[in-house]
Amino acid sequence: MKLRDVKDILDAEVFIGEDCLDLEVKTAFGADLMSDVLAFAKAGSMLLTGLTNTQVVRTANVLDIAAIILVRGKKPSSDTIELARQLNIPLLSTKYILFETAGRLYEKGIVGCLQKVETNSVRN
């Protein structure tokens, strides 16, 4: 689906990326721990998170994340918005909690960027 559909499904506010809503997205990863995101999230996925500081954007940039969706009505700091603008990463916020956000997207066809972690997995 397109990021525009994600915005509609989640009734989300767009902080950065109004011009990127035609971006095609298929997968997502949700976590508040950035080390987990770095360990498991795949390029091109959306990042669903409750963390709002600049490290979310840094992490998304490092991983080639397609878009950041802040959950639980979290608002990004002004530094976070500015960095997302600089690095050109769409930044949205939804009032749905993480579970609902994931469920609503999954119901419409978005899947996890991986299903299960492998023990002693070599990540790439």
Next chain:
Amino acid sequence: MCETNDNLYQESFTIEGGNFNNAGIVSTSIKSILKKLGIPNDIVRKSAIVSYEAEINVVSYAKQGVVNVTVKPGRVQIEVIDEGPGIPNIELAMQEGYSTADRRIREMGFGAGMGLCNIKNYSDDFHITSEVGKGTHLIMTIQTP
């Protein structure tokens, strides 16, 4: 580092310890430089991930650090040398979940004892040495096709 002849690219960056606002700036630069050099996306991504986790560690624990990025035929090498407290027990520090992180580190979304594991997992070759009271030295190598 004396084998400079086959280096396609080399640059050094400085990381300021304790400056949480700037954490990640160096890795963002490294990523953008490697991308401009035409290095494949998955290699750029791995290099950026290991740099970022290492940068977070320097900001979190050390006084300062230096990152040397070297692109050689067949590999990207990222070396991170910090002046800091060092790691008394590397084997313990490498265990997933082991952490000495404080509140500020956890507020950034880190400090769960995964950094060194992530670095090791994304590197094709990883070396770590540390001296208590002096600092820590990491060498990460990512192979390129």
